[in-house]
Amino acid sequence: MPVDQKTALSLYQQMLVIRNFEETMVQVYMEGKTPVFDIGGGTVPGEMHLAAGQEPVAVGVCAHLRPSDTVTGPHRAHHFAIAKGVDLKKMSAEIFGKETGLGKGKGGHMHLFDPAVKFGCSGIIAAGMPVAVGAALAAKMQHRDDIAVSFFGEGAANQGAFHESLNLAALWKLPVVFVCEDNSYAISVPKGRATAIARNADRAQSYGIPGISVNENDVIAVYEAAGEAVSRARRGDGPSLLEVHTDRYLGHFQGDPEVYRDPQEVQRLKQRDPIVRLRQQLMEQGWLTPEQDAEIQRAAKATVDEAIAFARQSPSPAPEEALEDVFVPVG
Amino acid sequence: MAVHIREITTARAISEAIAQEMARDPRVFVMGEDIARYGGIFGATQGLLDQFGEDRVRDTPISETAFIGAAIGAALEGMRPIVELMFVDFFGVCMDQIYNHLAKITYMSGGNLHLPVTLITAFGAGYNDAAQHSQSLYGVFAHLPGMKVVVPATPYDAKGLMIQAIRDDNPVIYFMHKGVMGLGWMTMLEAAAGPVPEEPYTIPFGVADVKREGTDITIVTIGMMVHRALEAAQTLAGEGISAEVLDLRTLVPLDRDAIVQSVRKTHRLLVVDEDYRSFGMSGEIIATVAESALDYLDAPARRIAVPDVPIPYSRPLEQFVLPNAAKIATAARELVQGA
Numbered sequence: 001m002p003v004d005q006k007t008a009l010s011l012y013q014q015m016l017v018i019r020n021f022e023e024t025m026v027q028v029y030m031e032g033k034t035p036v037f038d039i040g041g042g043t044v045p046g047e048m049h050l051a052a053g054q055e056p057v058a059v060g061v062c063a064h065l066r067p068s069d070t071v072t073g074p075h076r077a078h079h080f081a082i083a084k085g086v087d088l089k090k091m092s093a094e095i096f097g098k099e100t101g102l103g104k105g106k107g108g109h110m111h112l113f114d115p116a117v118k119f120g121c122s123g124i125i126a127a128g129m130p131v132a133v134g135a136a137l138a139a140k141m142q143h144r145d146d147i148a149v150s151f152f153g154e155g156a157a158n159q160g161a162f163h164e165s166l167n168l169a170a171l172w173k174l175p176v177v178f179v180c181e182d183n184s185y186a187i188s189v190p191k192g193r194a195t196a197i198a199r200n201a202d203r204a205q206s207y208g209i210p211g212i213s214v215n216e217n218d219v220i221a222v223y224e225a226a227g228e229a230v231s232r233a234r235r236g237d238g239p240s241l242l243e244v245h246t247d248r249y250l251g252h253f254q255g256d257p258e259v260y261r262d263p264q265e266v267q268r269l270k271q272r273d274p275i276v277r278l279r280q281q282l283m284e285q286g287w288l289t290p291e292q293d294a295e296i297q298r299a300a301k302a303t304v305d306e307a308i309a310f311a312r313q314s315p316s317p318a319p320e321e322a323l324e325d326v327f328v329p330v331g
Numbered sequence: 332m333a334v335h336i337r338e339i340t341t342a343r344a345i346s347e348a349i350a351q352e353m354a355r356d357p358r359v360f361v362m363g364e365d366i367a368r369y370g371g372i373f374g375a376t377q378g379l380l381d382q383f384g385e386d387r388v389r390d391t392p393i394s395e396t397a398f399i400g401a402a403i404g405a406a407l408e409g410m411r412p413i414v415e416l417m418f419v420d421f422f423g424v425c426m427d428q429i430y431n432h433l434a435k436i437t438y439m440s441g442g443n444l445h446l447p448v449t450l451i452t453a454f455g456a457g458y459n460d461a462a463q464h465s466q467s468l469y470g471v472f473a474h475l476p477g478m479k480v481v482v483p484a485t486p487y488d489a490k491g492l493m494i495q496a497i498r499d500d501n502p503v504i505y506f507m508h509k510g511v512m513g514l515g516w517m518t519m520l521e522a523a524a525g526p527v528p529e530e531p532y533t534i535p536f537g538v539a540d541v542k543r544e545g546t547d548i549t550i551v552t553i554g555m556m557v558h559r560a561l562e563a564a565q566t567l568a569g570e571g572i573s574a575e576v577l578d579l580r581t582l583v584p585l586d587r588d589a590i591v592q593s594v595r596k597t598h599r600l601l602v603v604d605e606d607y608r609s610f611g612m613s614g615e616i617i618a619t620v621a622e623s624a625l626d627y628l629d630a631p632a633r634r635i636a637v638p639d640v641p642i643p644y645s646r647p648l649e650q651f652v653l654p655n656a657a658k659i660a661t662a663a664r665e666l667v668q669g670a
Binding site: 142148168 | 360386387391392394396397398399400401402403404405406407408409410412424427428431432436437438439440441442443444445447476477479498499500501
């Protein structure tokens with residue numbers, strides 16, 4: 001095992017919290033939307049993009065980061081937020097549209113901002129990439145060795161912002177790690193029908209930066225590859241592109257009928273569940289007993305339950321507050 | 332304290348404002364296309380590279396999405412970026428970062444995040460740069476919530492508003508009319524040079540300026556059209572018509588009180604707008620008066636704006652679509668004397 005026990009257990013525990021949260025959200029999201037699905041109805045209205053199965057990318061990369069490193073993420077970002085250390089109660093409250101949320105209910109699930117750990121996400125494909133470049137630029141100008149990580153999907157790699165951001169970060173030798181999370185689908189369109197080349201990591205060459213591919217949905221493999229990219233950035237050697245293959249267990253959005261997907265596919269993917277695999281490895285190493293595992297699982301569930309309860313119990317914002325916070329005081 | 336005033340161009344006033352703020356605050360830096368070595372295509376950043384060096388005055392690749400987005404990321408990390416979008420007409424290639432991110436992140440974060448970014452951009456027609464390089468698209472930006480919109484018409488206003496913009500903790504889109512910059516390669520405009528104090532000063536946003544007092548008609552306008560309106564007012568004065576020229580200076584925030592106050596005095600409203608006629612600034616001004624001062628109007632409100640057509644290249648065509656002093660004077664005459 002290329003990592004020590006403490007690290008491996010930490011990665012395992014974090015993935016469990018994420019999986020628990022996403023699976024809880026599957027249930028919570030459907031409250032009030034039945035018998036006929038109404039996207040604007042129920043406890044959590046609006047769109048919902050969940051990342052069950054994609055835990056390794058988030059956890060393997062963020063394990064190397066400090067609170068003062070910036071992370072930008074896409075529309076499907078709960079796993080990145082949790083792995084970065086975003087306050088889970090305030091994040092849940094924001095998803096529920098409550099006054100106690102990260103954005104006082106003004107942002108919602110796709111627009112989560114936690115300045116305490118420099119996390120932000122956006123619903124516009126690839127839009128977080130230039131922002132990460134800017135955070136890295138500031139770190140360099142301010143002589144800090146903090147870095148920025150930009151998470152985006154394989155679909156985003158065809159957006160202009162991807163190319164502009166890689167070029168600019170390479171040109172100015174900025175401390176950014178660009179992480180392409182390849183879950184095979186951009187909504188319904190598989191990578192092979194959208195991208196002219198087979199490996200996004202190969203695009204790094206066009207910008208003169210290293211491109212690394214991690215071909216399995218394995219948190220240890222991601223952890224190792226990310227460690228190199230993060231070190232490179234932190235010591236001032238510039239950006240890298242990390243392409244990680246992962247598996248999206250759920251639809252693009254909750255309610256997605258997934259007509260474009262073979263119904264057996266998710267069953268097949270779940271046979272190589274990265275959390276189950278890591279658990280087996282930990283037990284084989286003698287680093288985890290069934291009793292300890294039960295406790296970790298119980299604690300993960302309790303963390304999620306507490307956050308959801310906080311969100312449920314929190315008040316909704318007063319309607320007139322919609323007019324506030326467009327601008328801050330002049331300064 | 333003595334105030335040293337000298338005649339300088341609008342471009343010089345802007346670059347001086349930026350230089351003074353960069354000297355005062357190490358967090359301020361500038362990036363954009365041709366803003367460093369060239370000093371900005373429209374002269375807005377002349378002299379900055381020599382004074383502050385490459386780290387703080389950066390030429391960028393032609394990557395507006397990347398560098399405007401980078402301004403956002405840098406601002407979130409405590410910097411105060413000034414970023415140039417060379418021609419406002421180019422906003423199409425980067426508008427997502429501007430209106431969906433720069434303008435909305437503060438709100439979506441419940442006010443927890445500040446974005447002290449100043450986006451400077453050039454606009455305006457009259458020198459045959461055709462449809463894609465002649466627009467005055469402040470109406471587009473003013474329509475979308477989350478960004479302040481500043482449009483100075485004179486060197487004095489340009490410096491005060493620029494310093495204010497840089498010090499504001501919110502996103503400001505600062506529009507520079509190419510014709511008032513005082514560039515050697517553009518048609519000379521006398522008002523492109525004017526008295527400007529050497530010392531730094533600010534002009535608050537949301538305060539319109541009566542550039543010429545009058546009693547018979549209110550002409551509300553902004554940017555280069557302020558000068559066309561003043562020219563018309565001069566002509567009208569010779570005919571016994573007293574026109575008040577109200578320079579809005581900022582569209583967001585908009586000084587609605589000043590507009591209403593002026594119309595209550597003159598009872599006639601003419602809006603002059605270099606942007607396209609429909610669904611923009613001119614409609615907003617007239618709606619404001621219709622909502623708050625309808626009873627004070629003795630004649631229907633009128634507007635002179637660019638018609639809803641792309642701006643044509645050929646000189647007679649371009650001159651036909653643009654507002655000018657003669658058109659303003661004719662409209663004012665009709666309103667005052669009855670058509």
